[in-house]
Amino acid sequence: MYKVSKYNIIENTEDGVLIYNTFSGCFLFVDNNKKNKIIDFLKNPESDIDFETLNNFLEAGFIIREDFDEIAELKKIYLSSKKNKDSLSIVVLASESCNFSCPYCFIKEKRGFNMKTFVYKSILNLIKKDIKRLKNLKIQIFGGEPLLNHRNNILFLKKLNNMIKKYNINKEVVIITNGYALNLKLFKEYLNEGCNNFQITLDGYPEIHNSLRYTETDKDTFKRIWNNINEIKKLDKNFKMTLRINFPELDKDKMIGFVDFLSKNFYKDERFQLYFRQIVDYRKDIKNLNICSKEDGIKNQFEYSLLYYKKAGIDKNKMAEYFMPKPISKWCDAGSENHYIIGADGLIFKCDVEIGGEEFGCGKLKDNGEVEIYSKTYHQKYSPYNRKKCKNCVLLPICQGGCAYSYKNTGKCFYTGDFIRKIMRDFHYNFNN
């Protein structure tokens, strides 16, 4: 009949109990009056309980039918998303050069050239080859700094739009830029070509940002990027702009003041989504920059997000979306068969932090759009379903084995049970009551 899900996390609080199911993403608070009854029911789902609670708990996945095999279902979701032939994800490294020289950039040993026109053409051929069976097409224009090749990007998008217009393809175009050159004129050109998703990175408050992100002639790049963002903000158009706020170890009081300033600037404007990330020394070669420990970084990133979303006037009902980790099909695209990061010369990579290093190139895009893969990469071979630790882990649905690169290089997990319990408590005390 019924059994308890393997993926419930139960956390007692002063005022009751929190239950979060990582498989369904459902989150529930039960107050002290009903707590014991619910806990007993979760120990024995065959016990007597009212019909409404039984139904709600089934729907939320806290209890499941006896014959439902959660792990088999998770594995199915994972494998089908890695091998999905209906979807194609392409990262176009429009320029492997940059106008900035951030000390921590994982592609700082840049190869230093813009994408050649024949490579854009080969990408179009690659899409054309599969066009009849494609349902989803995701294009991310990235670099280096992709706006250094702006004219060719726009030409590429025009040709792409023309090519797919008679097919029913769900297309998403994202541009990931440092924002320095993204003035209103350029922004509108991308928007006109169906690119309505932008990501810009700032490195903390102006003083820190300018010490890390500068050009040869401009030591106040924050000012220009900020002006660009605010000009764009005035547009009465729909788009999504993600601001990634990186932070090293810094003056926390100043950072909190900066978060407050950001929340006022973007108050109730949900076109702008902010997230905070510590700077990570992926290649273990950052000099002259203090970075936080992983533990402090995660703690701070959550604290800044909490502060931002509390003050930015975001609808309380949407808060769970921002805060509680969601069940996923895979951690990232690196292990997917139909995902290619295409270098400016057609060299193919699989993982974001390996781009630019020729030794990580795993294949080549030919002129006719065929992809020649030399050999499967470790991201493709990695599977949490081959690891006992992952198969027994309550976090598997929200992690799916995590980052293959981190696993190979550190063996560490991104999430821990303690961290998830902290998020549950923080979410409850800040937004859930």
Ligand code: SF4
């Ligand atoms: S990588 Fe770590 S957190 Fe993720 S499923 Fe495996 S053991 Fe759990």
Ligand code: SF4
């Ligand atoms: S494997 Fe890890 S580092 Fe590479 S793209 Fe995926 S999440 Fe990023």
